[in-house]
Amino acid sequence: DQQVKQNSPSLSVQEGRISILNCDYTNSMFDYFLWYKKYPAEGPTFLISISSIKDKNEDGRFTVFLNKSAKHLSLHIVPSQPGDSAVYFCAAFANAGGTSYGKLTFGQGTILTVHP
Amino acid sequence: DGGITQSPKYLFRKEGQNVTLSCEQNLNHDAMYWYRQDPGQGLRLIYYSQIVNDFQKGDIAEGYSVSREKKESFPLTVTSAQKNPTAFYLCASSRPGIYNEQFFGPGTRLTVL
Numbered sequence: 001d002q003q004v005k006q007n008s009p010s011l012s013v014q015e016g017r018i019s020i021l022n023c024d025y026t027n028s029m030f031d032y033f034l035w036y037k038k039y040p041a042e043g044p045t046f047l048i049s050i051s052s053i054k055d056k057n058e059d060g061r062f063t064v065f066l067n068k069s070a071k072h073l074s075l076h077i078v079p080s081q082p083g084d085s086a087v088y089f090c091a092a093f094a095n096a097g098g099t100s101y102g103k104l105t106f107g108q109g110t111i112l113t114v115h116p
Numbered sequence: 117d118g119g120i121t122q123s124p125k126y127l128f129r130k131e132g133q134n135v136t137l138s139c140e141q142n143l144n145h146d147a148m149y150w151y152r153q154d155p156g157q158g159l160r161l162i163y164y165s166q167i168v169n170d171f172q173k174g175d176i177a178e179g180y181s182v183s184r185e186k187k188e189s190f191p192l193t194v195t196s197a198q199k200n201p202t203a204f205y206l207c208a209s210s211r212p213g214i215y216n217e218q219f220f221g222p223g224t225r226l227t228v229l
Contacts, residue, residue, distance in 0.1 A: 042222055
């Protein structure tokens, strides 16, 4: 049961244009969402996050949008740069109902390629 | 310079042998995690530990074991019972009470021949 899905395995974009990476989730208990960027043979690095009480969070060239009614979030990268080429993972977090621990559930990842 | 270290980066073992992957952090984080990544799949949680001397199974714990004797260290043993051990293994940690933002190590690529 894949609770977090990234339905596009890959995305190719021209340098300077916008990259839009999408993520869908099924568990309505998720209340915090994150995007990680990963280069081959390296660990993921945290990129940007959003709480379920917001619908948008912006950090420089990166903006995450959350549509709770559609259970959908997206990451926009503007303008895209060749150094942005990597695998992007969407992750969702659900608090374990009063306890301090929940867990991250990851999507399958989307390979972004930005062409010069 | 704080961070998470995993060693070695590449590891080869013969089928049927147990192997232990190292994970050390100097971030003073209480919680630590082990994930596995396979091609075309997201990260799947193997084990996690919120505090020293305590750990819990994740989604795919079968064939793996862990220990948490020190706050800084969370080694993962891949046993011969793990049917498909060849994968990229990632260790992560998170700050006290902030379990939703996890910081990852560089990973270990394990290949079982």
